[in-house]
Amino acid sequence: MATEKKVTAIKNTPKHLLGIQNLSVLEAKEILTEAKSFIKLNRGSSKKLDVLRGKTQINLFFEPSTRTQSSFDLAGKRLGADVMTMNMGNSALKKGETLIDTAMTLNAMHPDIIVIRHQDSGAPNLLSQKVNCTVINAGDGRREHPTQALLDALTIINRKGNIEGLKIAICGDILHSRVARSNIYLMNMLGAEVNVIAPKTLMPKGIDNLGVKSFTDMKKGLDGCDIVMMLRLQNERMKGSFLPSKREYYEFFGLTPEKLKFAKKDALLMHPGPMNRGVEIDTKLADDINVSLVKEQVELGVAVRMACLKLYCK
Amino acid sequence: MKEKILTNVRIIDPSQKMDEIGNIVIDEKGKIKSIGKKSGTSKSAEKIDLKGLIAIPGLVDMKAFVGEPGFEYKENFRTLSQAALAGGVTSIVTMPNTKPVIDNVSMVDFIIRRGRDKAKVNLFPCASITRQMEGNQMTEFGLLKARGIIGFSDVNKTIQNSELMSRIMNYASDIDVLIMQHAEDYELTKNSCINQGEVATRLGLQGVSDIAEKIIIERDLSLLSEFPCRYHINQISSKNSLNVIKKNKSNGIKFSIGVSINNLSLNQNDIGEFRTFLKLSPPLRSEEDRLSLIEGIKNDLINVIVSDHIPEDEESKRLPFAQAATGSIGIETLLSLSLELYHNESLPLEKIIKCLTINPAKILKIDKGSLKEGSDADICIFDLEKPWVVKAEELKSKSKNTAIENRKLQGKVKMTLLQGEVVYSN
Numbered sequence: 001m002a003t004e005k006k007v008t009a010i011k012n013t014p015k016h017l018l019g020i021q022n023l024s025v026l027e028a029k030e031i032l033t034e035a036k037s038f039i040k041l042n043r044g045s046s047k048k049l050d051v052l053r054g055k056t057q058i059n060l061f062f063e064p065s066t067r068t069q070s071s072f073d074l075a076g077k078r079l080g081a082d083v084m085t086m087n088m089g090n091s092a093l094k095k096g097e098t099l100i101d102t103a104m105t106l107n108a109m110h111p112d113i114i115v116i117r118h119q120d121s122g123a124p125n126l127l128s129q130k131v132n133c134t135v136i137n138a139g140d141g142r143r144e145h146p147t148q149a150l151l152d153a154l155t156i157i158n159r160k161g162n163i164e165g166l167k168i169a170i171c172g173d174i175l176h177s178r179v180a181r182s183n184i185y186l187m188n189m190l191g192a193e194v195n196v197i198a199p200k201t202l203m204p205k206g207i208d209n210l211g212v213k214s215f216t217d218m219k220k221g222l223d224g225c226d227i228v229m230m231l232r233l234q235n236e237r238m239k240g241s242f243l244p245s246k247r248e249y250y251e252f253f254g255l256t257p258e259k260l261k262f263a264k265k266d267a268l269l270m271h272p273g274p275m276n277r278g279v280e281i282d283t284k285l286a287d288d289i290n291v292s293l294v295k296e297q298v299e300l301g302v303a304v305r306m307a308c309l310k311l312y313c314k
Numbered sequence: 315m316k317e318k319i320l321t322n323v324r325i326i327d328p329s330q331k332m333d334e335i336g337n338i339v340i341d342e343k344g345k346i347k348s349i350g351k352k353s354g355t356s357k358s359a360e361k362i363d364l365k366g367l368i369a370i371p372g373l374v375d376m377k378a379f380v381g382e383p384g385f386e387y388k389e390n391f392r393t394l395s396q397a398a399l400a401g402g403v404t405s406i407v408t409m410p411n412t413k414p415v416i417d418n419v420s421m422v423d424f425i426i427r428r429g430r431d432k433a434k435v436n437l438f439p440c441a442s443i444t445r446q447m448e449g450n451q452m453t454e455f456g457l458l459k460a461r462g463i464i465g466f467s468d469v470n471k472t473i474q475n476s477e478l479m480s481r482i483m484n485y486a487s488d489i490d491v492l493i494m495q496h497a498e499d500y501e502l503t504k505n506s507c508i509n510q511g512e513v514a515t516r517l518g519l520q521g522v523s524d525i526a527e528k529i530i531i532e533r534d535l536s537l538l539s540e541f542p543c544r545y546h547i548n549q550i551s552s553k554n555s556l557n558v559i560k561k562n563k564s565n566g567i568k569f570s571i572g573v574s575i576n577n578l579s580l581n582q583n584d585i586g587e588f589r590t591f592l593k594l595s596p597p598l599r600s601e602e603d604r605l606s607l608i609e610g611i612k613n614d615l616i617n618v619i620v621s622d623h624i625p626e627d628e629e630s631k632r633l634p635f636a637q638a639a640t641g642s643i644g645i646e647t648l649l650s651l652s653l654e655l656y657h658n659e660s661l662p663l664e665k666i667i668k669c670l671t672i673n674p675a676k677i678l679k680i681d682k683g684s685l686k687e688g689s690d691a692d693i694c695i696f697d698l699e700k701p702w703v704v705k706a707e708e709l710k711s712k713s714k715n716t717a718i719e720n721r722k723l724q725g726k727v728k729m730t731l732l733q734g735e736v737v738y739s740n
Contacts, residue, residue, distance in 0.1 A: 098633060099633065099634060120636050121635065121636065122634050122635045123634045125587055141636070142518040204514070205514070205521060206510075210516070
């Protein structure tokens with residue numbers, strides 16, 4: 001970690017975590033430092049703290065999620081908060097209730113933190129204007145997934161010591177990926193060089209203005225990279241005819257041991273999950289503990305979310 | 315009504331190339347009796363001194379939505395006409411996307427009667443081009459025209475079927491009706507809500523390329539060369555579209571083009587963090603596009619500036635961006651926001667007024683937008699310099715979804731006359 005010195009930037013800023021875009025370098029580093037202190041705790045036998053005792057945390061999930069939801073769930077519980085998880089599916093919307101109505105209803109129950117996952121970009125921003133508790137974005141549309149980027153950063157720091165000066169490739173469906181966007185902002189902010197690699201139909205317009213280099217060729221894009229982040233290819237993209245077939249995608253954009261050789265010798269592999277084995281990633285590679293950080297990402301995810309909950313809940 | 319004289323007023327009337335200080339005499343019937351510096355006076359007449367102010371023909375807004383019938387909670391004839399008059403607009407072309415849709419003669423009778431009773435403004439109703447605006451079957455152009463329909467538009471919908479579009483043009487050419495198209499290729503704009511590019515990528519929203527607009531304009535203008543009819547594109551939004559328009563105009567094809575004041579005054583960066591009041595169709599695009607649209611007005615490639623007045627209740631705007639309703643109100647601020655283009659030296663005053671008065675009147679073939687002797691005394695009087703700040707709650711529309719809340723403007727309407735009567739003053 002670059003600065004082990006305790007920084008306290010979050011105190012003076014708005015109380016929501018809506019995206020990496022709204023974060024300063026100091027704030028990001030504060031979260032990462034805080035998170036680091038929770039790693040050990042989570043590996044120990046007694047995992048419970050009471051920093052959020054008496055606080056109520058509502059996980060409001062409008063989109064299905066396994067790891068993010070359970071991670072936030074555990075994080076809240078380990079800090080001593082009362083955690084309630086609501087899987088909204090589309091049920092509320094089907095009944096005609098708008099996001100604002102749902103927010104007002106929950107707000108009346110005096111929660112201290114709402115963790116929201118929503119299929120529409122900007123939904124957490126809207127929510128944050130309507131409630132008087134902390135809002136933490138657990139993924140909105142294709143806009144941001146800040147805690148995922150933070151846990152990715154922590155995982156990298158844990159292995160490589162630092163992010164500054166590293167070269168990071170993000171590969172796959174950049175167009176629809178909030179993980180890609182949050183990671184682009186955060187890794188840039190922490191001083192890494194970022195390459196994005198995708199077929200042209202899955203590359204958003206104007207991506208170069210976000211401070212990355214874009215490639216359509218894995219060989220060129222992975223050249224000299226320390227970290228290779230693979231993204232999930234959502235199967236529904238096939239129906240929209242973004243791509244000819246899974247087979248063709250795997251051929252050109254699936255990560256295989258051969259393609260990984262384009263990157264640095266000691267390059268490490270990451271994936272936010274869930275993985276499509278044989279589509280974007282070779283199955284053996286995904287399980288290779290010498291290269292794959294996938295399990296570590298999940299583990300550190302809890303620590304990062306604990307840090308966010310602790311720092312943002314006032 | 316008594317004879318009236320407006321004195322010492324700067325008269326700008328592009329229809330007679332007039333820009334001079336003089337008087338306007340209005341006769342007992344509410345018509346212009348004489349106008350200009352040589353205009354006479356009469357002792358019995360009521361005098362209104364307008365020193366320091368400007369008189370122009372009442373504005374003609376070619377695109378506004380009135381909530382009646384079906385959406386009275388968003389806007390009605392009374393509130394629309396109040397908003398219009400406060401903005402110096404005396405003639406409004408109303409859109410047919412009401413509930414039910416104005417696609418048959420009985421609806422026309424209703425709308426004309428209702429408008430006459432409730433609105434104090436000249437209303438020119440449009441009917442839809444296709445039944446239910448579904449893009450399948452053309453409406454009864456001839457019968458509707460005979461009942462008083464001024465033009466045909468599917469508002470924010472586009473005829474996707476090229477064969478149908480060619481038949482519409484072919485049929486319309488014979489009976490001299492105006493077809494007003496919204497240019498958008500649906501396949502290219504599916505699920506999208508803002509301009510494609512960096513802003514869309516940052517906000518995580520599905521972007522729409524300006525090709526979606528261009529491709530329909532190209533198609534329609536190709537068809538038009540085969541079936542020349544009175545054809546108008548409601549609103550264009552991009553530089554690419556302008557290039558197509560330029561090429562076709564120089565090939566001698568006749569058509570007219572409108573632009574929304576929003577696309578002239580705002581760009582995609584103004585959307586900020588999900589300001590849904592700026593979710594518009596066509597969407598706000600880049601600064602380069604905005605500047606090219608201003609250039610388009612300068613070069614007479616664009617003929618009309620519209621308010622694209624779309625009242626929406628708060629409920630349908632306070633949603634995540636992708637779900638929020640499209641459109642903003644604007645009829646009351648149309649002139650003031652247009653004057654911004656004069657104050658920031660983008661356009662000459664005369665050109666702006668032309669696009670708001672005589673140009674739309676000519677396209678619509680209506681006897682408005684001019685202060686020539688003998689025409690109706692529909693007059694807008696404004697103070698070119700007066701500074702003010704747009705406050706949604708002070709606007710007269712029933713819905714308050716303005717795209718320019720808190721914007722500082724210069725120039726405000728002082729008085730509006732309709733057929734010689736003062737119907738608004740502040």
